[in-house]
Amino acid sequence: MFMAKLREAVICFKAGRVTLPYPAAPHDPEPGFRGKITIDPDLCFGCGGCANVCPAGVIFLHDAEQHARILELHWSRCTYCGRCAEVCPEDAIALTQMFETATDRAEDMVISLKVFMGPCQRCGRCFLPPTVLDQMDVAGFHEAGGGRP
Amino acid sequence: MLGQMCKKAFGRALWVYHANAGACNGCDIEVINVLTPYYDAERFGIRLVGSPRHADALLVSGPVTRQVAPALQRLLDALPRPRLVFAIGSCATGGGCWFDSYAVLGGADKVLPVDFYIPGCPPRPEAILYGVAFALGLVPKQVAAEHFSQEDIEQLAAGKPMTREVRT
Numbered sequence: 001m002f003m004a005k006l007r008e009a010v011i012c013f014k015a016g017r018v019t020l021p022y023p024a025a026p027h028d029p030e031p032g033f034r035g036k037i038t039i040d041p042d043l044c045f046g047c048g049g050c051a052n053v054c055p056a057g058v059i060f061l062h063d064a065e066q067h068a069r070i071l072e073l074h075w076s077r078c079t080y081c082g083r084c085a086e087v088c089p090e091d092a093i094a095l096t097q098m099f100e101t102a103t104d105r106a107e108d109m110v111i112s113l114k115v116f117m118g119p120c121q122r123c124g125r126c127f128l129p130p131t132v133l134d135q136m137d138v139a140g141f142h143e144a145g146g147g148r149p
Numbered sequence: 150m151l152g153q154m155c156k157k158a159f160g161r162a163l164w165v166y167h168a169n170a171g172a173c174n175g176c177d178i179e180v181i182n183v184l185t186p187y188y189d190a191e192r193f194g195i196r197l198v199g200s201p202r203h204a205d206a207l208l209v210s211g212p213v214t215r216q217v218a219p220a221l222q223r224l225l226d227a228l229p230r231p232r233l234v235f236a237i238g239s240c241a242t243g244g245g246c247w248f249d250s251y252a253v254l255g256g257a258d259k260v261l262p263v264d265f266y267i268p269g270c271p272p273r274p275e276a277i278l279y280g281v282a283f284a285l286g287l288v289p290k291q292v293a294a295e296h297f298s299q300e301d302i303e304q305l306a307a308g309k310p311m312t313r314e315v316r317t
């Protein structure tokens with residue numbers, strides 16, 4: 001009995017210190033970890049593919065004006081499945097390695113993005129002109145941006 | 150004000166009571182993980198207690214099903230003040246995949262006054278520790294609402310660097 005306890009103590013001492021010093025020292029996740037989502041405003045062209053596949057309905061899309069589309073990402077309920085990053089044709093939306101997302105305000109867990117679109121002359125649906133110079137010629141681009149009268 | 154009060158009241162020992170409000174058990178396992186010697190939450194005086202009457206903080210996981218909501222309300226009433234409520238996991242912070250289901254209320258903040266949100270599905274044990282350390286004032290907050298807009302004509306004229314790849 002006593003010997004067993006002694007042996008147990010030896011095993012415990014041999015193990016040394018196992019506790020992570022975590023909040024004092026960083027402990028990064030393994031590569032491939034899926035953390036908080038981000039969206040690259042320069043790459044997104046508002047196709048809505050991500051909103052279509054998101055199982056948690058994180059991504060809302062609405063056409064604010066004729067020429068602007070607003071994406072809202074309420075990531076408080078994101079399940080970090082990575083479907084959005086998988087389907088995005090431009091790799092605009094991505095999952096970062098960030099996990100330290102604790103907050104005391106629910107409003108902090110929102111990302112919004114305004115995408116400027118040009119409506120097709122025939123069908124009226126929005127599309128993004130292929131080059132930057134073409135974008136400047138689209139009337140809506142000016143109006144929505146409030147740039148030129 | 151509340152932060153200072155909490156720091157004073159909870160700085161040395163935070164006893165927690167853990168409530169599962171319809172969680173899939175993922176978050177519960179991570180909460181238990183935090184209490185193991187590897188993460189050792191007792192360094193901060195965090196202890197799991199068996200009765201809400203002994204607890205300073207309530208850890209809620211799960212999207213709060215219709216059936217559990219009244220019980221959760223009574224549980225909160227049993228907690229002595231000052232008290233903290235932590236919503237752990239995407240289900241508790243916003244409802245998760247079930248946010249619009251008829252059977253759930255969609256998040257702990259629909260029933261309880263939530264003080265701290267720890268998103269993640271499930272959150273890493275480190276993320277839970279971070280949330281508790283944030284509540285104790287040991288670490289800063291790292292997230293804020295982000296609002297982006299694609300560059301308009303004035304910004305383009307001012308020479309905002311373009312990172313978009315031009316495709317033909």
Ligand code: SF4
Binds near residue numbers: 037080
């Ligand atoms: S990771 Fe999954 S749940 Fe989160 S926004 Fe993307 S598709 Fe939606």
Ligand code: SF4
Binds near residue numbers: 039043051090092
């Ligand atoms: S993030 Fe990607 S998938 Fe989502 S709207 Fe933008 S371009 Fe489309």
Ligand code: SF4
Binds near residue numbers: 177212
């Ligand atoms: S947040 Fe994810 S892991 Fe936690 S209870 Fe909900 S589904 Fe399960």
